[in-house]
Amino acid sequence: MVTSGHQGTVCRDGNPTVLPVVHNWSLLNVARVIRAILKCKPDIVHFQFPTNGYFDVLVPILGVLPKGPKVVVTMHEPLSVKPSRLPWVFRPIRNWLSIASADAIIVVAQSYAEFLHGVSERMRRIPCELIPIASNIPVSQLSTEAVREVRRQLGIPRGTLVLTYFGFVHARKGFDQVLDLIKILEQRKVAAVILVLGELLGRDPYQKDLLDRISNDPVLRSAVKVLGYLDSDAIADHLAVSDACVLPFVDGVHPKRGSFLAALDQGIFIVTTSDPPKGYIADENVYYAKQGDIDAMALAVQRHAAPRRSAASHPVRTWEAVAQEHLRLFKRLLQ
Incomplete structure (x- = not known):
């Protein structure tokens, strides 16, 4: 106003x-x-x-x-x-x-x-x-070369699929399913890492179980990179770095999910959930899986994950x- x-x-x-x-x-x-x-x-x-x-x-x-x-x-x-x-x-x-x-x-x-x-x-x-x-997160201004540099700084080898998860880590967000997805990709010989744009400190039983699972599994221990709290610009840049953002909401995505809106504005491929499942919507660059269908999410990542689209290719709501x-x-x- x-x-x-x-x-x-x-x-x-x-x-x-x-x-x-x-x-x-x-x-x-x-x-x-x-x-x-x-x-x-x-x-x-x-x-x-x-x-x-x-x-x-x-x-x-x-x-x-x-x-x-x-x-x-x-x-x-x-x-x-x-x-x-x-x-x-x-x-x-x-x-x-x-x-x-x-x-x-x-x-x-x-x-x-x-x-x-x-x-x-x-x-x-x-x-x-x-x-x-x-979204409260701005659109990243990283160039293609800057994206490569961020990946190098994070120690991510060339050819590795970069996934992101943004938001609080609790049961309703389905982060345990993200770990399941990483394991499925590993079984399919797909090298992948997951950047966790949020804190995972073991503050509740759910997070403690997740940390135990990660520490006891060599694949997850290598693939999961918890970046902790980041400011809004850093969140935007790390989303832009990824080939796909994985948001397996237990109750399905809805229009007020800030993490979904933030990823959508970056032009990156998103895997999320909805009821009923809608599959891949090309105009949105989003795959909507049935809640809990981790196999479908993993397959969608394999098929559609790619560097982000240009900012001009999709509308950004302000x-x-x-x-x-x-x-x-x-x-x-x-x-």
């Missing part, structure tokens, strides 16, 4: 005004938040969900105020049915009152909008805007675009 010249009460000289009124989400504090909103007299109040803290009351209260602000609600997570504790009360989804009371809804995935529209006629009447998020799409929606609401 600042770079677009849209400055107002909460945004002066590029610095947003923070109102330190949310000490907790007790009902007493909800009243304090409402008073602060009314005093500020905004044109639009934008709520970001998921959260259970609002008690489903803030949005409905603002919605019934005479000459109150327009209320926009963003749903960032997949929606699910949640039966009410009282069988005669209609509350099919979490935060239903807030969603039903909004003047507009923003979703980050088309499937979220389809779910909402299937709930009730009331939901179908509320304007619903699809605004996907962007946060500027995200902001502009929000502004267009806000303007329509105020017309």
Whole structure:
């Protein structure tokens, strides 16, 4: 908003005004938040969900105020049915009152909008805007020669397949399947290394098991290179170095997966999971395997892994675009 010249009460000289009124989400504090909103007299109040803290009351209260602000609600997570504790009360989804009371809804995935529209006629009447998020990782500017130099510095022999894994290492991300994939490639006489762009310190039983497995297996001990925490530029460069990024999410990829978006923006080949599996999508340079189908992932790596595409060959979504799409929606609401 600042770079677009849209400055107002909460945004002066590029610095947003923070109102330190949310000490907790007790009902007493909800009243304090409402008073602060009314005093500020905004044109639009934008709520970001998921959260259970609002008690489903803030949005409905603002919605019934005479000459109150327009209320926009963003749903960032997949929606699910949640039966009410009282069988005669209609509350099919979490935060239903807030969603039903909004003047507009923003979703980050088309499937979220389809779910909402299937709930009730009331939901179908509320304007619903699809605004996907962007990646927080920039696009690497490494040249082909610079990529070779990074590989040399990492001690990776020529002809070795370079795979990357980016993100937190925990069970839902399926990192154990990455190790399985490395073993399958080794059995197929494919030399490969995996660069882990994240920390693997044995802080929980899952990570401890992974470290034990790596240390006790000569193939994995040689192939797994844990680079630890890196800044955003270094993450981009190491993704750009790889022939493939392997992201075997246990519950499948969805549009808010930052690691997937970061890899997608680099133009590298990605192996991930989805339900249903979609196979190789050439325009995206992504192979979508069934969750847990490690053989299919390994075969996809063998078939499609390659140096990254040029930046001009694929669209890169920016946060500027995200902001502009929000502004267009806000303007329509105020017309």
